Amino acid sequence: MNLSGVNLSRYTPTEPIALYVHVPFCATKCDYCSFYSTCPPAEEFTRSVVDATVDQAHELLARLGRPHVRTIYIGGGTPSVLAPRIFSRLATGVLDATGQQRVEEWTVEANPESISASWVSVLADLPVTRVSVGVQSFSASAREAIGRSGSEGAILRAVEALRRGGFVSIGIDLIAGVPGQSPEDIVFDVERAVALEADHVSLYTLSLDPGTPIAGRVARGEVKLPPDEAVVEGVDAGCRRLAAAGIYRYEVSNYARPGRECHHNDAYWLLEPSVGVGPSAVSTLPGGDGTALRLTTDAEPELVTPRSFLLEHFMMGLRRARGLPSDRVVERFGAGPEDFVPRTVARWEGAGLLRCSAEGLVMSDEGMWHLDGLLSEVAAELSPT
Numbered sequence: 001m002n003l004s005g006v007n008l009s010r011y012t013p014t015e016p017i018a019l020y021v022h023v024p025f026c027a028t029k030c031d032y033c034s035f036y037s038t039c040p041p042a043e044e045f046t047r048s049v050v051d052a053t054v055d056q057a058h059e060l061l062a063r064l065g066r067p068h069v070r071t072i073y074i075g076g077g078t079p080s081v082l083a084p085r086i087f088s089r090l091a092t093g094v095l096d097a098t099g100q101q102r103v104e105e106w107t108v109e110a111n112p113e114s115i116s117a118s119w120v121s122v123l124a125d126l127p128v129t130r131v132s133v134g135v136q137s138f139s140a141s142a143r144e145a146i147g148r149s150g151s152e153g154a155i156l157r158a159v160e161a162l163r164r165g166g167f168v169s170i171g172i173d174l175i176a177g178v179p180g181q182s183p184e185d186i187v188f189d190v191e192r193a194v195a196l197e198a199d200h201v202s203l204y205t206l207s208l209d210p211g212t213p214i215a216g217r218v219a220r221g222e223v224k225l226p227p228d229e230a231v232v233e234g235v236d237a238g239c240r241r242l243a244a245a246g247i248y249r250y251e252v253s254n255y256a257r258p259g260r261e262c263h264h265n266d267a268y269w270l271l272e273p274s275v276g277v278g279p280s281a282v283s284t285l286p287g288g289d290g291t292a293l294r295l296t297t298d299a300e301p302e303l304v305t306p307r308s309f310l311l312e313h314f315m316m317g318l319r320r321a322r323g324l325p326s327d328r329v330v331e332r333f334g335a336g337p338e339d340f341v342p343r344t345v346a347r348w349e350g351a352g353l354l355r356c357s358a359e360g361l362v363m364s365d366e367g368m369w370h371l372d373g374l375l376s377e378v379a380a381e382l383s384p385t
C-alpha cells in the first residue's frame with residue numbers, strides 16, 4: 001500500500017477503531033474457499049509475513065495518530081496453523097503497535113485440527129477474550145462434500161483444550177446448504193454446538209464463489225446443492241433451536257447469548273473506522289463529509305464516494321437484528337436512511353418485510369431472506385451522484 005500523497009488527516013479516526021489482522025495461511029484449502037490463503041505454510045515464510053504485518057500495524061497506527069483500539073480480530077486463513085512462537089510474535093507485536101496493554105474485545109479464529117495444547121497456552125498468556133472455532137459441520141459427510149478437513153473428535157478435543165485454557169467465550173462457525181445436507185442435518189449441527197455450550201454461533205449459507213472447486217462440480221452437474229426451501233427450513237429451525245437455548249440472532253448469520261455478541265463484527269456492520277493489516281486486509285476510514293478512505297494492503301488507496309458509502313451502510317446495517325441506526329446515517333450523510341430511499345422503504349414496509357421508526361430501519365425475520373432484493377431497490381433509488 002502506497003500512502004505517499006494521501007492526505008490522511010481528513011480520515012484520522014476520532015472514535016475507537018477495530019483492528020483486523022489477516023493471517024493468510026491454512027493447512028489445506030477448502031473446496032468452497034475464495035479467500036486469499038496459501039498452504040501448507042513454511043515456517044520461515046510465515047515469520048517474514050508476520051514481521052511485515054507487525055511493521056504495517058506500527059506504521060499505519062502511527063500515521064493515523066495512534067487511535068484508541070477497541071477490538072482486535074486475528075482471522076484468516078487459519079491463525080492457529082502458525083507455530084505457537086510465531087503466533088505469539090504476531091499477537092504481541094500487534095498489541096505493542098496499539099500502545100495499549102489490552103483491548104475491550106480480542107478474537108482469534110482457529111481450526112479444530114490445529115488447536116494444540118501449546119497453542120492454547122500461548123493464547124492464554126495474551127489478553128484474548130474470544131475464540132472462534134471453524135467447525136463448519138460435525139458431520140463427516142458434510143465436511144467431505146465441501147473438502148473440509150477435520151473430524152468430530154478433533155472438534156471435541158479442541159473445545160476441551162480451550163476450556164482447560166480458561167476460555168469461556170467460545171464461538172462455533174457452521175455452514176448450511178452443503179450438498180447432501182437436509183434441514184435435519186442443519187439442526188443436528190446446531191444441536192451439537194449448543195451441547196458444547198458455545199455462546200456464539202455463526203451459521204452462514206454456502207455460496208458458490210466462481211473459480212472454487214465446488215462451484216466447478218456444481219456447474220458440471222456432478223453434485224447438487226439442496227433446494228433453497230430446504231436450506232431456509234433448516235436455518236429457520238436452527239434459529240429457533242438456538243433461541244430456545246438462549247442464543248439469539250443479532251445479525252443475518254450470527255447468534256449469541258446476550259453480552260457475547262462480536263463487537264468487532266458489529267463495528268464492520270456499522271462502518272465504524274477499522275484498520276486492517278496483513279496481506280489483502282482492508283481499512284475503512286470514514287471522513288467527515290460522507291466519503292471514506294479505503295486502504296487495501298496490495299492495492300492503491302480508494303476514495304469511496306458518499307453515494308457508495310451510503311449504499312454500504314444499507315448493505316451492512318440491515319444485516320443487523322437491530323437494523324440500520326438513523327442517528328449514524330444522519331451524522332454522516334445529513335438525513336435519515338428513509339429520506340434517501342422513501343419509495344423503497346414504503347414498499348417494503350407495506351409488505352411487512354421492513355420496519356421504519358425514529359431509531360432506524362429493521363428487516364423482519366422473513367425480510368432477512370430477501371435482503372438482496374431490497375438492496376437492489378435501494379441502489380436503484382439512490383441518486384446516481
Ligand code: SF4
Pocket residue numbers: 025026027028029030033034035037076077078111134
Ligand atoms: S480454513 Fe477458512 S480460509 Fe482456510 S481454506 Fe478453509 S475456508 Fe478458506
